[in-house]
Amino acid sequence: MERSHSGLVRWSRKPVCLKGHRGFKSLPLRQDNLASHMERNNFDALSRDYDAARRGYPVALFKHLKKIIPNKESQILDVGCGTGISTRQLRCYGFKSIGADKGLEMIRIAKKHGGGISYFVAPASKLPFREHQFDVITAFTAFHWFDDIKSVNEIKRVLKKGGVFIAVQKTLAKSEDKRVEKLQRRQRVIMDKYFGLKSDAAKNHDAAAVLRKNGFVHITRRPFYFQEKYTLSQAMLRVKSMSNWNLLSDAKKEKYYEDLYNLYKKNLIGRYVVRSCVAKMVVGYPP
Secondary structure (H helix, E strand, C coil): CCCCCCEECCCCCCCCCCCCCCCCCCCCCCCHHHHHHCCCCCCCHHHHHHHHHCCCHHHHHHHHHHHHCCCCCCEEHHHHHCCCCCHHHHHHCCCCEEEEECCHHHHHHHHHCCCCCCEEECCCCCCCCCCEEEEEEECCCCHHHHHCHHHHHHHHHEEEEEEEEEEEEEEECCCCCCCCHHHHHHHHHHHHHCCCCCCCCCCCHHHHHHHHHHEEEEEEEEEEEEEECCHHHHHHHHHHHHHHHHHHHHHHHHHHHHHHHHHHHCCCCCCCCEEEEEEEEEEEEEC
16 A cells, blocks of 8 residues: 555555554446356455454344354354354354355464364355254355355255254445445445446345245344444455455556545544444245
8 A cells, every 4th residue: 555645545566564453327347247256256365354354243133143043052154254253253152153164265364363163164065064964054244155056055955954044144224324324325336336236246135035945934034233433444454355356457446445545534434434234134944
């Protein structure tokens, strides 16, 4: 990251170290980019930024999970666990969780966090576990990457009869704070400019419809609303941790980074970039 004469932070190939931090005409997304988004969903290349920038999930969500999963001895598999953010939260709330992710670097970082949690390098379509091994399988802001028939069948294979699958999707939510809502609206304009109207793969994902199509029953939905606050540096690190970052050329990365930096800097609330979020929980039981 380099600073121009005007004081603007510019994107650089050099690694960035943040002290004290861990961890309008919309352009349509080209069809080849849309098709290759899944293939280029290589979070390994973003693993360090991902681990440092991504936040967990609200306390209320885990309190609700305790009602769905009253038995603390239940074995939980967290699929698409990334660097283990949600897996560690599950363990902190007393659940016996392990994680699986297709990214080798993501799993290496997850293991470095310790906590006595076991992690496995494995895609959702080929899980290295025996049939009906887990009481609960979770997917935190990950199910949209592996909702294909092969992966869902694999989830059903390792899930116990009478078990439960829980998908949680974190996205932006409408805010009653006009300042936050203005920021999110203008951010969407910028994202649409670079990625098209389908820039957010997670926002409109219908986990309930996918589960229903694959035979799951007693499907329920529940939203959990909360806010996230980032310093400007943290917010910009989060920008580089997103999957759509992989879709841009280096030149476009610099311009995209610039546009968002300017937007965030002009719309700080106190010293923070504030996000209004919702964690949408969908619960389903195998047939």
